[in-house]
Amino acid sequence: xxxxxxxxxxxxxxxxxxxxxxxxxxxxxxxxxxxxxxxxxxxxxxxxxxxxxxxxxxxxxxxxxxxxxxxxxxxxxxxxxxxxxxxxxxxxxxxxxxxxxxxxxxxxxxxxxxxxxxxxxxxxxxxxxxxxxxxxxxxxxxxxxxxxxxxxxxxxxxxxxxxxxxxxxxxxxxxxxxxxxxxxxxxxxxxxxxxxxxxxxxxxxxxxx
Numbered sequence: 001x002x003x004x005x006x007x008x009x010x011x012x013x014x015x016x017x018x019x020x021x022x023x024x025x026x027x028x029x030x031x032x033x034x035x036x037x038x039x040x041x042x043x044x045x046x047x048x049x050x051x052x053x054x055x056x057x058x059x060x061x062x063x064x065x066x067x068x069x070x071x072x073x074x075x076x077x078x079x080x081x082x083x084x085x086x087x088x089x090x091x092x093x094x095x096x097x098x099x100x101x102x103x104x105x106x107x108x109x110x111x112x113x114x115x116x117x118x119x120x121x122x123x124x125x126x127x128x129x130x131x132x133x134x135x136x137x138x139x140x141x142x143x144x145x146x147x148x149x150x151x152x153x154x155x156x157x158x159x160x161x162x163x164x165x166x167x168x169x170x171x172x173x174x175x176x177x178x179x180x181x182x183x184x185x186x187x188x189x190x191x192x193x194x195x196x197x198x199x200x201x202x203x204x205x206x207x208x209x
Contacts, residue, residue, distance in 0.1 A: 004137070004140055004141045004144055005144060007141060008141065008144055008145045008148065011145065012063075012145075012148055012149070012152065013060075015149060015152060016056060016059050016060065016152065017056075019055075019059070019152075019156045019160070020052055020055055020056050022177070022180070023051075023052065023055055023156075023160045023163070023164075023177070024052060026164070026169060026173040026174075026176060026177050027051075027164065027167055027169050027173070051163045051166070051167055054159075054163065055156075055159055055160065055163060058155075058159055059152060059155050059156060059159060062155050062159075063148065063151055063152050063155060066151050069082065069083070071147050071148070071150075071151050072084075072147075072196075074150060074151065074154070074189075075147055075150060075189060075192045075193055075196060076193060076196070080116075081116035081117070081120070083120055084196045084197055084199070084200040085119060085120035085123035085124055085127075085200055086116035086117070086119055086120040087116070087119065087200075088119050088120070088122075088123040088200050088201075088203075088204065089104070089112045089113050089114070089119050089122070089123070089204075090112075090114060090119060092197050092200050092201050092204075093201060093204050095197075096201040096204075096205070098201070098205050099201065099204055099205060099208065100208065103208055104204065104208060107207070107208075123200065123203060123204070126203050126204065126206075126207050127203045129206075129207070130203055130206040130207065133202075133206050135202050135205075135206070136199070136202045136203055136206060139195060139198050139199035139202050140199050142195040142199075143192060143195035143196045143198075143199045146188050146191040146192035146195050147192045147195075147196070149184075149188045149192075150185060150188035150189050150192050153181055153184040153185045153188055154181075154185060156181060157178065157181035157182070157185065160177055160181070161174060161177065161178060164177060
C-alpha cells in the first residue's frame, strides 16, 4: 500500500497545475489566441513558455527539498521542538475533551513525560502502535496534505511574484496574485495546525480506549 505521502501526491500535483494556470492567466503576456498559441509551441524558448515550465519544475523540486522538520517549523512557528508530539502530553492532551488526563497520568504512574524530546519519543512509540487505525491514519494524511499545501503556497508566492516581475506583469495582477497566496497561506496554516494537533491527540485517545 502506498505511503500517505504518495497517496497525497496526485492532489498536490493537481494543486501545482492549478497554480501554473493561475500564473498564466494573471500574466499580461498570456493571450488566448490560436495564432499566439501556435507561435508559443513553435518557440519553446519563449519567456512565457520558459516561465511556466520553470514554475512547475521548481515548485516540485523546492517542495521536495523542504524537510519535515522545516515544514513543522513553518506550520507551528516554533524553531525548537516544532513537532506536535513534543507537546503531546503537556499541551495538546489537556486541551482535548476526549482525553481523561487523570486516566492518562495513571498509565504512567503519575509521571507523564514533560521534556519535549521525551514527549515526542513516547508519543511516537504510541503512534507506531495505532498508525493503521482509521481515525489516526486519516488525521495524519490530512495533516501531511495541509502541511504540504502550505509549503507549496509559500513557494508559489515567492516564485510567481519573481516571474511576474520578470515578465512585466501589471502591478494590479501581481497584487491579485499576492492576495490570493496570502489568503491560501493563512487557510492552510490554520488547517495544518488543527490537523496536526488532532492527529497527535487521536493517538493518545486510541491509547486510552
